Amino acid sequence: KAGVTQTPRYLIKTRGQQVTLSCSPISGHRSVSWYQQTPGQGLQFLFEYFSETQRNKGNFPGRFSGRQFSNSRSEMNVSTLELGDSALYLCASSLAATNAYEQYFGPGTRLTVT
Amino acid sequence: KQEVTQIPAALSVPEGENLVLNCSFTDSAIYNLQWFRQDPGKGLTSLLLIQSSQREQTSGRLNASLDKSSGRSTLYIAASQPGDSATYLCAVIDTGNQFYFGTGTSLTVIP
Numbered sequence: 001k002a003g004v005t006q007t008p009r010y011l012i013k014t015r016g017q018q019v020t021l022s023c024s025p026i027s028g029h030r031s032v033s034w035y036q037q038t039p040g041q042g043l044q045f046l047f048e049y050f051s052e053t054q055r056n057k058g059n060f061p062g063r064f065s066g067r068q069f070s071n072s073r074s075e076m077n078v079s080t081l082e083l084g085d086s087a088l089y090l091c092a093s094s095l096a097a098t099n100a101y102e103q104y105f106g107p108g109t110r111l112t113v114t
Numbered sequence: 115k116q117e118v119t120q121i122p123a124a125l126s127v128p129e130g131e132n133l134v135l136n137c138s139f140t141d142s143a144i145y146n147l148q149w150f151r152q153d154p155g156k157g158l159t160s161l162l163l164i165q166s167s168q169r170e171q172t173s174g175r176l177n178a179s180l181d182k183s184s185g186r187s188t189l190y191i192a193a194s195q196p197g198d199s200a201t202y203l204c205a206v207i208d209t210g211n212q213f214y215f216g217t218g219t220s221l222t223v224i225p
Contacts, residue, residue, distance in 0.1 A: 004157075033213065043203065043215035056212050090157055102148060103205075103213070105158040 002027065004093050004106035012112045018079040021109045025072050025093030031055075032074040033103065034066060037088040049074050078111075086113045116141045118206055120216035127194055128224050135189040135219045137204035142182045146207040149178050149189050151200040152218070158203065161189070194223045 005024045013019050025032050033056075034046040045058040049068035066076045072093070078085055088110050092103040117140045127133050137147070146165050150158040162171045162178040164187070170179040177190040187204055201218045208214070 006157075035213075035215075042217050043205075045213055045215075048211070056210065058212075088155075092158075102146075102160055102163040104160060105150070107157040108155075110155070 004091060004104055006089075006091055006106040006109050008109060009107065010110045010112075012114060013081050014114050015081055015083060017081050018077065019081060019111060021076045021078075021089055021091075021111075023074045023076070023091035023093075023106060025074070025091075026104055029093035029095055029104075030072055031094045032068055032072065033092045033094075034074070034076050035090045035092070036060075037090060037108070038086075043090070046076070081113045083113050086111060116144075116206060116208060116214040118204060118214050118216040120202075120204060120219050122219060123217065124220040124222075126222040126224060129194060129196060131194050131223075132190070132192050133194055133221070135191070135202050135204075135221070137187040137189070137216050139185045139187075139206045139214070141208070142185050143209055144182065144206045145209050145211065147178075147180050147187050148205045148207065148213075149176075149187075150203045150205065152203060153200050161202075191221075194221075196223045196225050199223050 007022045031050045033048040037043045048056040052068045063079045068074045088108045090108045092105045094103045121136045148163045149161040164171050164180040175192040180187045201220045203218045204216045205213045
């Protein structure tokens with residue numbers, strides 16, 4: 001079974017631009033979560049989508065948004081990029097069953113904002 | 115708000131040694147706890163998932179325990195190998211299905 005895939009793997013943008021990252025979950029997984037990882041803050045939860053609906057949201061500004069499509073693929077968008085948005089963005093998928101919420105992570109997208 | 119702490123932040127051991135990584139959390143109302151490893155610049159690889167009703171899980175040379183009442187989990191690695199060198203992260207999952215990650219322990223196994 002193919003794992004979680006993320007595209008692109010690396011991205012360089014300038015301040016003020018916007019960016020869209022993509023995540024394809026493991027086949028059959030209906031939940032997709034997004035995380036931001038930085039050396040200073042560690043791994044921080046952005047949001048989770050389940051069946052095309054945002055189910056949970058972390059403490060990030062409205063510049064960070066996402067969506068999920070009917071095939072469970074998800075996109076994350078960051079508008080008006082700031083230097084502090086430079087990070088590794090990870091997505092994770094899970095079956096979201098009530099008794100087994102094990103998450104499987106993709107390789108991440110490394111975003112550099114200059 | 116749930117806070118997850120991992121001690122030590124970094125650990126260096128000779129090959130073959132057994133070791134223990136610690137994870138503590140402030141709110142015992144958790145659903146599950148999951149241990150991951152992360153290699154430099156890469157995503158996270160799931161190691162073990164412990165459900166709240168369980169006390170421990172084992173996979174090969176890895177054993178993870180969970181004590182909800184004291185807010186602690188440990189990851190035991192037996193007979194460490196250089197390939198075990200990575201950052202180990204624990205994450206607690208609350209009853210709202212939100213993940214809270216620890217700060218990680220960077221492990222180096224010296225050949």
